[in-house]
Amino acid sequence: MKVVAFAGGVGGAKLVDGLARCLSPQELTIVVNTGDDFFHFGLKICPDLDTVCYTLAGLANPETGWGRAGETWNTLRALEALGAPSWFRLGDQDLATHLERTRRLGEGETLSEVTSFFCARWGIAPRLLPMSDDAVQTIVETDIGDLSFQEYFVKHRFEPGVRGFRFEGAAQAAPAPGVLEAIFACDVVIFCPSNPWVSIDPILAVPGIRQALLRAKVVAISPIVGGKALKGPAAKMFAEIGIPPSAQAVALHYGSLLKGFVFDRLDAEEEVEIRSLGLQTLVTDTVMQTIPDRQRLAQEILTFVQREFLP
């Protein structure tokens, strides 16, 4: 089965890791949100690419889900001693990723090329693509003004009320090489349980991607469980936009793009309404606390796809 997975941060990384444990490397292409990317201290930082890569490489911090296992913070402490901004937690090992990415981009490599190099170094076998090699910046429009995503998410701990979103540069961006081809060639596109507003929507905002999906079978996994996000501001964003957060709200958000929808047993009561949207559904345990959880959920999703969509 040929699978394309769209992923953002921690939740997406976990499911992608599960998929990588169920599929051969040739069967899986991962498209990662780069709307969170930003420059900090002159370095290009790609939080979602890093989270997905560290997770797939087995380098991720199992406690936080982001950053690296066994990380040290000596540079950050020295930055704090200088009174430098320390809201973005730069670990010593993580810094090497930002430094080498910045150096390679400065030598003219594209983000795809750098990502491909890192994946080879880290022994990541599936194909992993940034959504675009062009700069797209997710702006969160809030009560205290426009904030870049990292400012909103990390610096302001997603406390400001959200009014809307925009993806600066998206209209001029092109999908990274291989993204559209992978979508056209795949059996299913899986929207990982990532934040619809700021992890999946930026990918959909890159011209050509949404249109390519019209010909694909798309299955989304709800990041909202029991009306709450497992992590991060997804539920809060729905509420502030004026939509009660629920699995159904996620399905409605993606609308006619979807053919299938996977959501948690905790929300089983929503199944009738979700099916009434014309969607095939899978109700299961979607919370991935352990690595076996990731593999089990991925396998269930693949079995569901096989049964419902692949003749």
Place this chain on the structure above:
Amino acid sequence: MKVVAFAGGVGGAKLVDGLARCLSPQELTIVVNTGDDFFHFGLKICPDLDTVCYTLAGLANPETGWGRAGETWNTLRALEALGAPSWFRLGDQDLATHLERTRRLGEGETLSEVTSFFCARWGIAPRLLPMSDDAVQTIVETDIGDLSFQEYFVKHRFEPGVRGFRFEGAAQAAPAPGVLEAIFACDVVIFCPSNPWVSIDPILAVPGIRQALLRAKVVAISPIVGGKALKGPAAKMFAEIGIPPSAQAVALHYGSLLKGFVFDRLDAEEEVEIRSLGLQTLVTDTVMQTIPDRQRLAQEILTFVQREFLP
């Protein structure tokens, strides 16, 4: 006594530290070579400024003379794991300096402003100025082609034969704010025992500085002792340029800029010839192995200046 000290790397930093222990902060202005500055991984690195600052702040690694005491190398190890260039030894704490400098320059601060901020943070009381806020790049012309100073010095361990030097950008550079004023107002300018070719000459190449020195009393301390450099390629450079390295060769190199010259007892036999150049001389122990050595040498130089030049 108002003193201006021109300094490069480790030797210069040691004498400047000695001077700072003998003079009140108001009496000492330090002008530091920035011809070694370069960009690495997108970060602005100023090796001589860092060495002088770390030394004055008591943060320097006492074994190496460069870098920071108690340094760790976690980022560098992660860079090596990525196959990234690791010839420039980036310590975890040292990295914070480069990161915050790069960030502040990116926000529009000048190198002088950043340096002044760092000095305040690190409790460095004397005035410390980069030679210029404009980019000047020391190029070492070698048998294997032109090399930036750090490439020559660190990457190639100063092995290639030297044919000449040039200071790119110097003609368009201006002295940093305060440099000329300090020279005009001082009683003596001290050329620290730094490399004449690549530590002091870049400072002299900044338009206006050499001319300002014509009105000043300049005393140089020889970095050549017993025909050898204590550290680094100064003696090798003299030899490759075709000049037998000696204290006298250093005095001749600076020529008519000098009024006084300080050199080691080991070279005492050169005194007659050096005095025949019209220079007042001080022959003493110039090798600074301990912190008391720095203070003792600095005090001897100041006493010599007082006796010979200040009526």
